[in-house]
Amino acid sequence: xxxxxxxxxxxxxxxxxxxxxxxxxxxxxxxxxxxxxxxxxxxxxxxxxxxxxxxxxxxxxxxxxxxxxxxxxxxxxxxxxxxxxxxxxxxxxxxxxxxxxxxxxxxxxxxxxxxxxxxxxxxxxxxxxxxxxxxxxxxxxxxxxxxxxxxxxxxxxxxxxxxxxxxxxxxxxxxxxxxxxxxxxxxxxxxxxxxxxxxxxxxxxxxxxxxxxxxxxxxxxxxxxxxxxxxxxxxxxxxxxxxxxxxxxxxxx
Amino acid sequence: xxxxxxxxxxxxxxxxxxxxxxxxxxxxxxxxxxxxxxxxxxxxxxxxxxxxxxxxxxxxxxxxxxxxxxxxxxxxxxxxxxx
Numbered sequence: 434x435x436x437x438x439x440x441x442x443x444x445x446x447x448x449x450x451x452x453x454x455x456x457x458x459x460x461x462x463x464x465x466x467x468x469x470x471x472x473x474x475x476x477x478x479x480x481x482x483x484x485x486x487x488x489x490x491x492x493x494x495x496x497x498x499x500x501x502x503x504x505x506x507x508x509x510x511x512x513x514x515x516x517x518x519x520x521x522x523x524x525x526x527x528x529x530x531x532x533x534x535x536x537x538x539x540x541x542x543x544x545x546x547x548x549x550x551x552x553x554x555x556x557x558x559x560x561x562x563x564x565x566x567x568x569x570x571x572x573x574x575x576x577x578x579x580x581x582x583x584x585x586x587x588x589x590x591x592x593x594x595x596x597x598x599x600x601x602x603x604x605x606x607x608x609x610x611x612x613x614x615x616x617x618x619x620x621x622x623x624x625x626x627x628x629x630x631x632x633x634x635x636x637x638x639x640x641x642x643x644x645x646x647x648x649x650x651x652x653x654x655x656x657x658x659x660x661x662x663x664x665x666x667x668x669x670x671x672x673x674x675x676x677x678x679x680x681x682x683x684x685x686x
Numbered sequence: 687x688x689x690x691x692x693x694x695x696x697x698x699x700x701x702x703x704x705x706x707x708x709x710x711x712x713x714x715x716x717x718x719x720x721x722x723x724x725x726x727x728x729x730x731x732x733x734x735x736x737x738x739x740x741x742x743x744x745x746x747x748x749x750x751x752x753x754x755x756x757x758x759x760x761x762x763x764x765x766x767x768x769x
Contacts, residue, residue, distance in 0.1 A: 495736050502729050511730075515737040529730075686730045
């Protein structure tokens with residue numbers, strides 16, 4: 434995983450599997466690996482572009498090897514947590530018990546209102562994350578996962594990496610966000626995004642909305658100064674995200 | 687030691703009741719010995735070991751290999767998408 438740099442896409446796979454959960458105006462959703470099915474539902478959501486083919490394909494051999502021992506949804510959660518640790522991040526405890534969807538029909542109805550858009554601001558972030566049980570601190574901590582990976586024009590429409598070492602899980606998302614000066618630009622697709630011209634790193638509108646907001650900014654500053662605090666708060670929020678909507682969890686397989 | 691670390695970092699700990707049923711102590715010194723004898727414990731560790739290594743070329747699944755070959759992206763590029 435470390436050699437091939439697959440950690441970030443494993444994080445995205447687990448996040449988008451679990452991130453459909455909501456208990457606000459929209460209800461339901463849970464990590465159930467419904468993205469395995471591409472005839473409709475979550476596997477066909479635009480927000481999930483690249484996940485059913487690339488990420489699920491990367492895990493195919495292990496999923497087959499342990500098919501009668503671990504659900505795909507549990508495997509995806511575990512793979513993300515291994516990826517975070519391999520990239521230098523915190524060791525995340527993994528509980529098991531997620532039940533796989535049997536077909537695309539067990540998907541949520543739409544990505545709208547469940548998964549965030551990178552071209553929107555703080556109101557949108559709160560509209561998406563509050564109904565999942567997260568507060569402002571959690572939103573900032575979870576956004577810090579952008580410290581790894583990058584955007585691809587053929588998936589999200591955005592283009593570029595957030596930090597200068599996209600395979601190192603640390604707090605540089607926050608330090609770079611505060612230290613660098615970004616200018617508004619466009620990806621090759623025309624999507625608006627901020628660019629740091631000297632290094633070529635990017636930030637999305639939803640990223641730079643964080644330090645611009647009075648309630649979010651203190652957490653951005655805290656995590657930029659204190660990586661241990663960031664790791665602790667990220668772990669807390671991330672585990673809750675991975676377990677949202679799961680009826681029965683257990684510590685063992 | 688790595689084996690034990692992997693078990694502990696997975697949050698996999700034998701319930702005390704089960705340890706008692708097995709006639710074993712739950713002291714830290716005996717934990718690795720006990721865990722090694724319980725098949726359901728080693729499954730998660732085996733999976734985790736495979737996950738650490740899975741991106742090596744010989745362990746890539748066919749779908750990913752096909753994607754990597756047919757795409758203009760390099761494999762490392764394929765693997766770096768958070769969005």
